[in-house]
Amino acid sequence: MGKLNLSIAVGNYDRMRPLVDGEVQIDGVDPVFMLQDPEEIFFRAFRHADYDICELSLSSYSVKTAAGTSPYIGVPVFPSRAFRHTSIYVRNDRGIESPADLKGKRIGVPEYQLTANVWARLFLEEDHGLKASDVTWIRGGYEETGRLEKISLKLPDDVRLENAPDNQTISGMLASGEIDALIGPRAPSCFTDGHPNVRYLFDDPQKAAADWYARTKLFPIMHLLGVRRSFAEQHPWLPGAVAKAFEKSKAVALAKLSDTSATKVTLPFVEEQLRNARRLMGHDFWPYGFEPNRHVLSRFLKRHHDEGLSSRLLQPEELFHPATLESFKI
Template identity: 30%
Template sequence: MSRTLSVAVKAYPHTEFLASGFAAGGRPVEVSHVDPIYRAFAPMVRELRYDVSELALATFLQAREAGVPIALLPVVLSGDFHHHSLTRWPGSAEFAPADLAGKRVGVRAYSQTTGLWVRGILHEEYGLDAKDVTWVTTEGPHVAEYAEPANVERTEGKVLDVLRRGEVSAAVLGPPALDGAEGPLVPVIPDWHAAEEAWGARHGTVPINHLLTVRRDLLEAEPGTVAELYEAFGARIAERKVADPDPGPRVRALRFGVTDELVAGLQVAIDYALQQNVIRTPVTVAELLDDFSRLA
């Protein structure tokens, strides 16, 4: 019997097909149930634990810079606008985003992709540079080789707890944390919904959070298997987008293939990452997709 393919992805509507006897290249798929899904990222980039894995965009950028042999597939599994992801505790003093200069802001990890987008927005729209804030984190980077900037600190607990205790003026919270938060956290950016749509119109994309990656040795040894899996993800994403007549940004973010929106999203992320020292070596979108281009 063919060896199973180990796949680590979150249970989205567009990934449910993997759990119902799906096979690629004649090889059955075994889904690793990692919750939350970001717990799969360090094992993927440090140990190559999975054949195929969902991976945060910032983590992939750092892993590529570190020479980790994984390849990016143009399959966006999750994304969202993030102006609303910068929050303060209810009842705390109101302030403008630019007032965070010299202040402390909580984020799960400096290399968290939601944090990448928020810091980019603060720089682009409010002139606030990442180096002018102390970033208080509860976790380190997934990529062991990455050295954090000097203005990154570590603390204990969850980011919500750090914000609740008043140890930070604001906090960056990704969709799972925001969705599960108790009480109405207050977005720091005013009129955030309009600001998000304006950002999207300006850049021609919805920010990317997680994409699909594959071990490079599997891609090189079994391109047909990877291609079959890639096409299956694409079909499910297309079905989900067609089924939603009025999609919100989380559905609009889903993408398959090398589209203008995908390229725009990757390019802005590269620009933001270089600004923030999330990566230190310039890279092009074409280079990110080089392995996939050989497959195609």
């Protein structure tokens, strides 16, 4: 029997390159890699299940898993993680000096249920007392009109969510002052273009995130890896093989990043950044695997359910194929 010929859709990250370039192999698999933006992968995965293995939004996958309708089963590989204190942009002419000042404001979101926005709402409420029901949410595309939620939502009655006008984007509305703030995983163009009235909510978002991590030990997971459920049932060895290969690929990427005799990324002070990350977060600051991430997943799933996004409170184990919850040791 030959190898399984499988389509794999992931972002073009350094931690994926050893796999994409063939330096690392997945046991029993002949892969066809597609390097795509998360928006395209998630849309195609959750609308049509286009891929055999792919990166998945943690939030969307949790919605589908709670409902029992996910075509994918998770593997504890986390291609994307990010602190989201850099994901909140505000007008500087609305008296917004602190997160508490967002109360009563109109805040744009590309989609309400995006993983980045769940994490942002978690620390805005826990650290600053701002509830989801304290603001009006305006949903729309960053730079293109007509963006909709990938999956249908049933939000609590006290959460006000409106669609942006058909001819408006949330970046444009922030620039023109029709909304007061914006939360999302990408910077809006009005911010990157240097609009004089748009700034980060936090004066020093990196320091705010580092302080938050020191207190909570939460490095937010954005995406996980999913294997088509039918393949995992037919080939129960596959999820474990995928987890092993992606772990090895990340290890190769980190070894290259650590070799500063000739810097592998086009950025000065890489070794200092790496040293600072390890000083704050430990040597393995981007852990894969179930147990090292149980506490992060638990906090996310509780928030997700409390927000009305998942129909029941999921346990972290329910997200993953049973074969990937533990690993062998030599």
